[in-house]
Amino acid sequence: MSAVATAHPAPAMPRLALGRTGTAVALLLPIALINAIGFVLPVLNLLRMSFNEALAGGGVREAFILSNWTGLFGDSFYLELIVNSVSVSLGITFLTLVVSYPIALYLHRSSGRWRTFLTVLVISPLLTSAVVRTYGWIALLADQGPIVSAIAALGITPPRLMFNTTGVVIGLTEILMPYMILSLLAGFGRLDPRVEEAAMTLGAPPAKTFWRVILPLTLPGIALGCLLCFVLAVSSFITPKLLGGGRVFLLATEIYDQAIVTLNWPLAATLSILVLVIFGAALAVYARVLRVIE
Amino acid sequence: MTKLQTLLGVSALAFAASTPAFAETVTLAAYSGIFQDHYVKAVVEPFMKAHPNIKVEFYGMPNSAQMLGTLRAQKTAPQIDVVIMDVSVSKAGTDEGLFDKIDESVSKNVADLYPAARAEGVNGVAVTFDNLVLLYNKDQVKAAPTSWNALWDKQYAGKVAIPAVPDIQGTTLTIITNKMAGGDDYKKSVEAGIKKLGELAPNVQTWDPKPDVYAPISNGQASLGIGWNARAQVYANSSGGKLGVVLPQEGSGFQINTINLVKNAPSSSAAKTFIDYALKPETQAAFTEAMFYAPTNSKAKISDAALARTAAGAMDKMIAIDWIAVAGIRDGITEQWRRRIIPLSR
Numbered sequence: 001m002s003a004v005a006t007a008h009p010a011p012a013m014p015r016l017a018l019g020r021t022g023t024a025v026a027l028l029l030p031i032a033l034i035n036a037i038g039f040v041l042p043v044l045n046l047l048r049m050s051f052n053e054a055l056a057g058g059g060v061r062e063a064f065i066l067s068n069w070t071g072l073f074g075d076s077f078y079l080e081l082i083v084n085s086v087s088v089s090l091g092i093t094f095l096t097l098v099v100s101y102p103i104a105l106y107l108h109r110s111s112g113r114w115r116t117f118l119t120v121l122v123i124s125p126l127l128t129s130a131v132v133r134t135y136g137w138i139a140l141l142a143d144q145g146p147i148v149s150a151i152a153a154l155g156i157t158p159p160r161l162m163f164n165t166t167g168v169v170i171g172l173t174e175i176l177m178p179y180m181i182l183s184l185l186a187g188f189g190r191l192d193p194r195v196e197e198a199a200m201t202l203g204a205p206p207a208k209t210f211w212r213v214i215l216p217l218t219l220p221g222i223a224l225g226c227l228l229c230f231v232l233a234v235s236s237f238i239t240p241k242l243l244g245g246g247r248v249f250l251l252a253t254e255i256y257d258q259a260i261v262t263l264n265w266p267l268a269a270t271l272s273i274l275v276l277v278i279f280g281a282a283l284a285v286y287a288r289v290l291r292v293i294e
Numbered sequence: 295m296t297k298l299q300t301l302l303g304v305s306a307l308a309f310a311a312s313t314p315a316f317a318e319t320v321t322l323a324a325y326s327g328i329f330q331d332h333y334v335k336a337v338v339e340p341f342m343k344a345h346p347n348i349k350v351e352f353y354g355m356p357n358s359a360q361m362l363g364t365l366r367a368q369k370t371a372p373q374i375d376v377v378i379m380d381v382s383v384s385k386a387g388t389d390e391g392l393f394d395k396i397d398e399s400v401s402k403n404v405a406d407l408y409p410a411a412r413a414e415g416v417n418g419v420a421v422t423f424d425n426l427v428l429l430y431n432k433d434q435v436k437a438a439p440t441s442w443n444a445l446w447d448k449q450y451a452g453k454v455a456i457p458a459v460p461d462i463q464g465t466t467l468t469i470i471t472n473k474m475a476g477g478d479d480y481k482k483s484v485e486a487g488i489k490k491l492g493e494l495a496p497n498v499q500t501w502d503p504k505p506d507v508y509a510p511i512s513n514g515q516a517s518l519g520i521g522w523n524a525r526a527q528v529y530a531n532s533s534g535g536k537l538g539v540v541l542p543q544e545g546s547g548f549q550i551n552t553i554n555l556v557k558n559a560p561s562s563s564a565a566k567t568f569i570d571y572a573l574k575p576e577t578q579a580a581f582t583e584a585m586f587y588a589p590t591n592s593k594a595k596i597s598d599a600a601l602a603r604t605a606a607g608a609m610d611k612m613i614a615i616d617w618i619a620v621a622g623i624r625d626g627i628t629e630q631w632r633r634r635i636i637p638l639s640r
Binding site: 055057060160 | 382624625
């Protein structure tokens with residue numbers, strides 16, 4: 001850079017800076033426009049809808065009432081729904097992290113063709129839609145399915161693995177694993193094998209090396225993966241709908257029911273805005289965690 | 295005559311010659327899937343044969359709510375002329391000013407419709423009647439059940455599939471159960487029904503069968519369930535003898551699909567011609583023969599074989615459900631299910 005600066009003396013600099021701002025604006029304009037039309041406007045529309053009045057039977061009357069919002073926080077069902085959604089999603093995120101971390105670490109350490117092959121294996125589930133994969137889980141977890149039969153063969157009374165929270169957690173964990181593994185890999189950049197070797201050389205046992213060296217260095221990847229999986233878990237509704245058997249009440253499935261079955265659009269809009277607030281909170285936590293790590 | 299004039303003249307002639315075949319296009323929105331397959335064959339195609347200058351485009355949508363959503367979005371410039379949807383959604387559409395009134399001035403056939411086909415405050419009229427039925431897997435349930443009480447049989451614990459409220463199959467079951475449990479007028483209270491359904495809950499495998507209730511019972515994942523008669527009859531035919539359908543001795547309740555004329559629709563006059571055709575006794579009979587929905591026109595002549603597979607033979611046992619009144623108490627029923635029925639099945 002300094003070589004360039006000396007080659008083109010002072011007069012060129014302001015023009016360059018101005019050009020950069022102009023270029024930046026020009027480059028940002030399309031995405032800003034698309035975002036305004038495709039995201040900000042619809043969200044504002046949703047916000048407006050959340051103050052409309054729902055008529056019995058599904059009609060919507062233009063109004064400006066607060067009852068959708070006050071009703072939400074005055075009703076134990078909806079409070080339970082929020083707590084349930086957040087806790088189930090956190091549980092799924094944690095489980096996804098635990099099963100994905102070793103895979104990501106192994107992938108990070110492998111090299112050459114083997115690594116390419118493994119990466120393709122990790123990504124390949126994303127080529128199939130979540131609906132198809134969920135139906136796969138239905139076949140596996142069904143009462144007469146292979147997993148339940150295997151448990152029964154061991155002489156244990158098999159638990160219900162489907163049409164309850166267990167089924168939703170199993171299905172979503174598997175579906176979110178590729179996202180977690182890819183995020184972890186992206187965040188593993190700072191993990192240098194020489195640092196591990198140094199720790200081992202200095203006499204740290206493997207467990208200590210992991211806790212004191214590897215884990216802290218991979219925290220950025222963990223934070224990114226957790227944020228992504230949490231947001232995807234809160235907003236996914238097909239898998240809970242198919243594997244929940246109507247017993248698992250989550251925000252996403254409730255929004256679907258209110259919008260599509262009960263036709264209560266104002267309530268559906270209110271719940272959607274609430275989910276957006278939860279996403280905002282998750283992002284804030286993520287930003288905070290990143291700052292602490294740095 | 296210049297070349298241009300010749301060209302214009304020829305193309306105008308060609309245009310004039312080609313257009314009369316389809317002078318107008320009526321866009322009909324209704325359920326996709328097997329409803330669409332049967333309705334196109336039994337009603338739409340014969341209509342186009344009888345009216346060669348009108349073309350009907352069938353625009354299939356998975357449910358009434360989606361149709362209402364589309365109509366709302368197109369309110370200022372409708373693209374759809376005629377909609378077939380559930381009566382309670384039709385009421386919501388009427389309240390929002392989306393439909394024109396269908397009466398004797400639109401179709402003389404309206405005069406021949408059963409009284410239940412015309413609901414107060416709904417601008418559309420009924421085009422099909424359906425009813426809730428008991429479904430069973432013939433391999434797993436050897437003797438055909440005759441009563442709704444089979445659902446409560448401990449023998450089938452974990453093998454019952456019930457589409458729960460807010461799905462109106464769950465609402466209909468609530469009203470039937472309320473009557474069975476000795477409850478009074480369902481419009482005042484369904485307390486007795488809610489209590490009795492709480493006892494059913496431990497038997498239930500899923501409250502949200504997917505893709506619909508007919509598939510898991512046909513393939514043996516569930517043994518018993520509830521569903522709509524017309525679809526059940528069609529799937530019973532195609533299930534290779536696995537799916538059994540019963541109209542229980544305690545009777546049942548009707549579901550009503552209405553046909554609606556969209557306000558300010560692009561081809562209103564052709565749309566009226568189609569609605570008139572859809573309500574004719576012959577058309578009503580043809581669709582009943584094809585898909586076992588009960589006809590809404592009292593003059594429709596149905597074969598005994600098809601009639602036996604609808605609720606028409608058991609009219610005295612049917613509960614008249616006032617869906618417009620139910621729309622007002624639906625939220626309360628949903629709340630009771632979520633607090634006092636579904637949690638008992640965990």
